[in-house]
Amino acid sequence: MRAGQLDKLISLRDSKRSVARVTDIATGDDVLIIDGKAEGALAIDAKLQAAIDDALAREESRLIEDGNRRVFIQVLTPPLRLAIIGAGHISQFLSTIAAEIGYDVTVIDPRTTYASATRFPGATLSHEWPDEALASLALDRRSAVVALSHDPKLDEPALAAALKSDAFYVGGLGSRKTQAQRRERMKGQGFTDADLDRIHGPVGLDIGALSPAEIAVSIVAQMIDVLRPKKKGVKSA
Amino acid sequence: MADIIPGADDDVLGTVHRWKGEGRKVALATVVTTWGSSPRPVGSQLAVDDKGNFVGSVSAGCVESAVVDAASRIIKNGKPELLDFGIADDQAWEVGLSCGGKIEIFVETVD
The missing domain is CATH 3.40.50.720 (NAD(P)-binding Rossmann-like Domain)
Incomplete structure (x- = not known):
């Protein structure tokens, strides 16, 4: 996880907002999806975007095969x-x-x-x-x-x-x-x-x-x- | 209503943040896939520092020690790894999953 991403995740947690962290598990490159905006180093195509939207809607983390890369979508939500x-x-x-x-x-x-x-x-x-x-x-x-x-x-x-x-x-x-x-x-x-x-x-x-x-x-x-x-x-x- | 709403867990990211603030080197392990009767769901996390202290869990205690060992290597070389555990593996029984499940765990450093 690159420097800065953790600080963002903590700040989102403290303000009780949901976020998806999307990581290429071969390289470790990641991107945060915050209120629909992407912040990070990983490129997102339409197919990946659809998977991210679905994961966020279901509040369900998952690994997806995106072409020849494997990408993990982690959904972090505020407490119940x-x-x-x-x-x-x-x-x-x-x-x-x-x-x-x-x-x-x-x-x-x-x-x-x-x-x-x-x-x-x-x-x-x-x-x-x-x-x-x-x-x-x-x-x-x-x-x-x-x-x-x-x-x-x-x-x-x-x-x-x-x-x-x-x-x-x-x-x-x-x-x-x-x-x-x-x-x-x-x-x-x-x-x-x-x-x-x-x-x-x-x-x-x-x-x-x-x-x-x-x-x-x-x-x-x-x-x-x-x-x-x-x-x-x-x-x- | 969605059928799955994640519950609470140890505050793994909060602990990582605190550890980083204290200048420790940290690796973060995340369950990315599960098959069968894996004890912890996808997204479960375990953080390990450079002294082998850890917080959180990625199984019911079955593979944590192996993850902690891998984390110290990953902290040293900085390269993320995908770890694979299952009852069918040739690994020693003490790092297999006695429940018969299989899991993949992504381990990365936190810069």
């Missing part, structure tokens, strides 16, 4: 994001475990004594109301939203915002009874059954989790379950 509504005990564990897996975590709770830096080291904290906080996060398909406040005033606006986004995972704490009551209220706001089916609730995989930490594990496991494609013929138990 998790917004947690409610700064209670489960949220503390969820924030820590998700951060360990590599998520950018934002904890949203207007109650400043709960959503404090002491209780949530490393997480971004927001004391706005959830609908405002989520609007400024601009949720996308690389985002997960989990409502854990137990308070419909906080959880429902958050779930509503999540359902209007492309978030890949939407979870809401509460018993089956609570889920049913929430479903009825949100239907009254115009959400359809299909919309509301996107909410995972009771939240988390059914692994018999009891403690706040165990519930956090079950939620993270469910996020992974939703995110990752399954191999055909492999059944989960």
